[in-house]
Amino acid sequence: MARTSTSRAAKSVRSPRKVRARPKRGSDVVAGPRYVAYKARWRLIDIIKLLGSRRCSGLTVEHQQQTQWCWAAVSNSVSHFYDAASTWTQCTIVNAELGQTTCCTNGSSAACNKPWYLDRALSRVGCLLSWASGTLTFATVQSLVNSGRPPCARQGWSGGGGHFMAIVCYFEGILGLLSGSGSTARRLRISDPWYGDSVVDYDVFVSGYQGTGSWTHSYRTQP
Amino acid sequence: MPLLTESPPKGIEKVLDATVSELVGHGALALGSRALPAVSAPIRVHNLGADAIAAGKGLAAVQPTGWLSTLTTDGEVRGTIEVIPARPARKGTASAEGLRFGGFTTGPLQQALAAAIETAAKSSGRSEVQIAVLRVPALYLLALWLRDKGGDRLVPIAPCPSPLKAGEAYPAERALASLQEAAKSVLEGGEARN
Numbered sequence: 106m107a108r109t110s111t112s113r114a115a116k117s118v119r120s121p122r123k124v125r126a127r128p129k130r131g132s133d134v135v136a137g138p139r140y141v142a143y144k145a146r147w148r149l150i151d152i153i154k155l156l157g158s159r160r161c162s163g164l165t166v167e168h169q170q171q172t173q174w175c176w177a178a179v180s181n182s183v184s185h186f187y188d189a190a191s192t193w194t195q196c197t198i199v200n201a202e203l204g205q206t207t208c209c210t211n212g213s214s215a216a217c218n219k220p221w222y223l224d225r226a227l228s229r230v231g232c233l234l235s236w237a238s239g240t241l242t243f244a245t246v247q248s249l250v251n252s253g254r255p256p257c258a259r260q261g262w263s264g265g266g267g268h269f270m271a272i273v274c275y276f277e278g279i280l281g282l283l284s285g286s287g288s289t290a291r292r293l294r295i296s297d298p299w300y301g302d303s304v305v306d307y308d309v310f311v312s313g314y315q316g317t318g319s320w321t322h323s324y325r326t327q328p
Numbered sequence: 329m330p331l332l333t334e335s336p337p338k339g340i341e342k343v344l345d346a347t348v349s350e351l352v353g354h355g356a357l358a359l360g361s362r363a364l365p366a367v368s369a370p371i372r373v374h375n376l377g378a379d380a381i382a383a384g385k386g387l388a389a390v391q392p393t394g395w396l397s398t399l400t401t402d403g404e405v406r407g408t409i410e411v412i413p414a415r416p417a418r419k420g421t422a423s424a425e426g427l428r429f430g431g432f433t434t435g436p437l438q439q440a441l442a443a444a445i446e447t448a449a450k451s452s453g454r455s456e457v458q459i460a461v462l463r464v465p466a467l468y469l470l471a472l473w474l475r476d477k478g479g480d481r482l483v484p485i486a487p488c489p490s491p492l493k494a495g496e497a498y499p500a501e502r503a504l505a506s507l508q509e510a511a512k513s514v515l516e517g518g519e520a521r522n
Binding site: 168220262302305314 | 353382431432434435436463466515517519521
């Protein structure tokens with residue numbers, strides 16, 4: 106499906122062309138960068154994508170300002186999503202939740218840079234409708250995104266710990282057949298305050314996010 | 329200088345190509361009319377749990393989770409694509425039975441990762457260096473894992489947890505030991521918190 110164009114790759118790809126991978130024990134040399142022959146499939150993909158659907162809520166989660174502040178970043182972003190005039194910030198949410206006064210000037214301190222609960226932070230900013238352990242079905246995610254009320258989620262990491270993010274878009278269609286999904290693709294766009302925005306398969310988000318995450322809790326939001 | 333990485337399973341190029349097509353089709357990746365996307369050679373990704381770090385198990389406890397490629401258009405890093413086994417590898421085997429799209433991620437962390445790979449390639453000189461990506465999600469650590477004659481080194485990607493500094497090459501044992509207390513505190517956390 107793809108064609109290789111090494112000469113063009115050498116001209117314009119900086120980082121990838123430096124990686125001439127060779128395996129450590131008895132494996133093959135991995136090829137350098139390749140250009141994807143997308144244009145040849147342009148018309149076909151344009152037709153196929155009409156058979157699918159996508160919808161985005163418009164929410165984007167900002168980057169967390171401290172290593173443990175995913176809960177503050179998500180709740181602050183949700184607050185501003187529903188109310189552009191919201192005066193909350195990550196550090197004021199942290200101050201309020203942790204009973205501190207210094208987190209806006211010394212956020213990296215041990216007293217401020219702490220894990221916490223997203224349900225409490227969302228309640229603090231007035232945007233929690235409900236929360237529960239477990240996942241949401243893809244149909245429920247579609248419904249929530251369609252109604253402009255993007256849900257949030259907690260991923261629990263294998264080996265301990267967790268992380269919060271928001272589900273901001275969904276994609277559904279047969280394009281996923283191309284990339285090994287085996288059936289109609291169900292993709293989510295995740296707005297993650299640490300890793301950034303990503304498109305992931307729904308099943309991977311349920312189990313396998315960032316390699317070892319499992320969707321453990323779901324949070325419905327409201328204005 | 330060759331950077332070396334574990335060879336990915338057969339079929340990964342097909343999945344990468346199809347993924348780019350899907351991303352464009354869904355509108356998740358916007359291309360200019362003349363842009364031609366390129367993907368880099370896949371690099372092995374490993375995850376390490378907080379429990380392993382707390383117990384001082386080190387890199388011996390890593391779990392291979394997938395392969396990561398950088399997606400560029402006209403030399404600009406657009407994000408990273410991760411390809412994962414369609415089914416988990418059977419116990420006691422290293423091979424994956426089929427591959428599938430795992431995720432396409434954009435943002436500053438991915439940009440920093442791509443830049444770090446480039447820096448590692450430049451700084452490796454003539455020596456052979458094995459490269460992989462190490463994720464410790466519970467501690468918000470993303471790092472390059474480099475192995476050469478000098479042993480295993482970790483290069484944290486910005487931003488990274490204290491006391492590590494992004495871009496510095498640490499002996500892996502020392503880097504993970506510095507995170508041991510943080511890992512222990514993660515294990516004490518409640519179920520519904522991060």
